[in-house]
Amino acid sequence: MDVVTAYLYGPLDNNIYMKLPKGFKLPEAVNLGSQEYYSIKLNRSLYGLKQSGRMWYNCLYGYLLAKGYKNDPISPCIFIKRFSSGFVIIVVYVDDLNIIGTPKEISLTVECLKKEFEMKDLGKQDFVLDYILST
Template sequence: MRRMDVVTAYLYGSLDSDIYMKIPKGFKMPKALSEKPKDMYSVKLQRSLYRFKQSGRMWYNRLSDYLISKGYKSNLICPCVFIKKTTYEFTIIAVYVDDLNIIGTHKEINEVDVHLKEEFEIKDLGKTKYCLGLQIEHMPNDILVHQSNYTEKVLKRFNMYKAKSLSTPMVGRSLNVDNDPFRPCEEYKDVLGLEQDSVRLPQKALEWNQTHISIPSWND
């Protein structure tokens, strides 16, 4: 899996509506217009800029159109994933704003690299080591995905980093706030919220949903 970053990605997007802005500082006005103050004029943008509401969508449309023109197909359920398959080769591109994570056969990954650099300014960041809170380690025959750094951060926050670990089987029933009191309540809710961010593995998600105490005042 390789990670690539598109430099100033939003600036590649074409605007879908007319947007005007004040003359920026340092802009040299043409002599024919220099008789009036700068604040009497405005400029019409031809490209999207950062902080525009539609900038992200315009960038996605530009990237999507380009990848589709190169034979990739956008996933119907997750449009940010693009797939290209042949008889012996395949490529999967996962897009998160301006970060691209690419997995596939060596030939196809190199081809993606060439295509992207033909159209955009790209930084090749090498193997993906971190993505959306997940740590990724590349082994000789497989890939290990974990959240060790996040788990350590949570443990340190609640002074449990040096606590002795032990195997605790999952409770065989759903916990109840009346029968299973837990104090302090606020700290418990903090732990649950942070723990929820780490339930990306199916077995851990099951344990979290089955054993946490439902608190009526969750949103208080």
Template sequence: GLKQSGRMWYNRLSEYLLSKGYVNNAICPCVFIKKSSTGFVIIAVYVDDLNIIGTQKEIDDARTHMKEEFEMKDLGMTKFCLGLQ
């Protein structure tokens, strides 16, 4: 890919998440958080992989909205992340 393609992807994803009410974590810019009256959802981004953590309703809503905007594949529960189990 192009040198800037990773940055362009992050900018596109970040713009989308911020427009949907997510807050970008000041300490770790790859973490996006959204709270609601019924729960929360945290999206952790690593390159082109997303880990979605939170209460079930908010996770389901996040998946639904993101699948409408981006081509995504759900790989199920994370067993390993960055070499950690």
């Protein structure tokens, strides 16, 4: 699964201000000087911010924990949930989710995720590239 505009889901944990983008029109009542003297406060993270990846992960992390998934203590990108009839493992890579498990539970998980996030189903995984660091 691919989360569409994932970084826009993450609320900011501190105040971030940015210069006005080119083409931004100020109201006439405020437009007293050059636009370079004005800035805007962001309410959500944007692509390009250093914090965006962390904010998106925190949003997903909180949602999955609230839905009963357990975070793997060794690898924080893995979430596991056991059902009475099966299991689901979600592996997170930035804004992509690889969902592994029993068919019924995968369907339930996808439905649950689509209720909160706009997602595209990329189909079944053909292969997984395993990368091991050697020292």
